[in-house]
Amino acid sequence: MKNNKWNRIVLKVGSALIAPERKGCSSRYLLHIAKFILQCRDMGIQVILVSSGSVAAGAHFFNNIENPSLAIKKAMAAAGQNEMMAAWDRFFDFPSAQILLTHGDLRDRERYDSIRETLFALLDAGILPVVNENDVVTTDALKVGDNDNLSAMVAAAADADSLIICSDIDGLYNKNPHTHDDAVLIKEVDAIDQDIYAMAGGAHSSVGTGGMKTKIEAAEKAISHGVSTYIINGFNEHSFEELISGNNPGTYFKPYQRPMKDDLHWMTHTAKAQGELIIEADSNSPFDENSEQFTSNEIVEVRGDFSVGDTILVSSDDGTHLAKAESKYSSCLLNFITTHDNDEDNDFQHHTGPVISDKNIAYLNQDEEEGQPV
Structure with a gap:
């Protein structure tokens, strides 16, 4: 001191x-x-x-x-x-x-x-x-x-x-x-x-x-x-x-x-979320450093308007905030994919890669001992 x-x-x-x-x-x-x-x-x-x-x-x-x-x-x-x-x-x-x-x-x-x-x-x-x-x-x-x-x-x-x-x-x-x-x-x-x-x-x-x-x-x-x-x-x-x-x-x-x-x-405390992705609460959480990033198939709802590269909030449908991350897709495209998820002739969503960048992720549910907010 x-x-x-x-x-x-x-x-x-x-x-x-x-x-x-x-x-x-x-x-x-x-x-x-x-x-x-x-x-x-x-x-x-x-x-x-x-x-x-x-x-x-x-x-x-x-x-x-x-x-x-x-x-x-x-x-x-x-x-x-x-x-x-x-x-x-x-x-x-x-x-x-x-x-x-x-x-x-x-x-x-x-x-x-x-x-x-x-x-x-x-x-x-x-x-x-x-x-x-x-x-x-x-x-x-x-x-x-x-x-x-x-x-x-x-x-x-x-x-x-x-x-x-x-x-x-x-x-x-x-x-x-x-x-x-x-x-x-x-x-x-x-x-x-x-x-x-x-x-x-x-x-x-x-x-x-x-x-x-x-x-x-x-x-x-x-x-x-x-x-x-x-x-x-x-x-x-x-x-x-x-x-x-x-x-x-x-x-x-x-x-x-x-x-x-x-x-x-910067991602946690300075970057401002431009939108939000909602995933199912009972799905396996993709927000673990040892797990693969989730794809559009797991999205329940897309909220807000954002572009490729914008910061977004990822939450479960029980209201738990899971992470802030950089989006690899626009809200317009993700909305189209999730809206047409059940169309037999639309298999585009199956070819999309990870929705968020694995380089810029702020996990919001880790221990403070790891230098993260609780």
């Missing part, structure tokens, strides 16, 4: 720290965060900053509209992004680089690899990458939705040692500390289960979009890749002083002892 083992960290800073009053960027809380970044770099630790705040920073240009439309929010993001980058730049005497992403970029394997290469090139050149979701162009189908989960995806892509997520409280409590005086801070989490999610509750900040639940989701993504994760109070300068000293100022999430491999992690 000591930070002298860090080579590369991802630091996630939320909107409430950037523009606490939605009147443009403020240095009120950013000074001690910038100091922490400088100290890390002086110690030879590479830093990637995932910074929210473009919408909050640009809100004051639009007469403080209480319930802005989606188009206005996108315009706020466009206007606020420059102001947010300028706010960070004024603290540093080294260059920074803006990286705007959508989930569509991350879930496409070719673009994901390109993002990795860009991050590594920037870090090697001593440039601070500043990552944010591209709110101006993103849609419901393409957005991550919160920068907590985005920061975990970036941490995995960048092979970071640690992810530090700033919150408005000291970390994860056993109950909401805003409403319960007897709430107890959970200093260390060995494994994330439903009990941990039950403690997370809902969002509290009126400025940011991510509550504690999204931070737990992000922690789960990160630790499965072997990334140590902290949730700390970003409003408290002492939090960063403790981190620099090698101490835990908030909640520390232990990483998997046997992290998931890069391709498997």
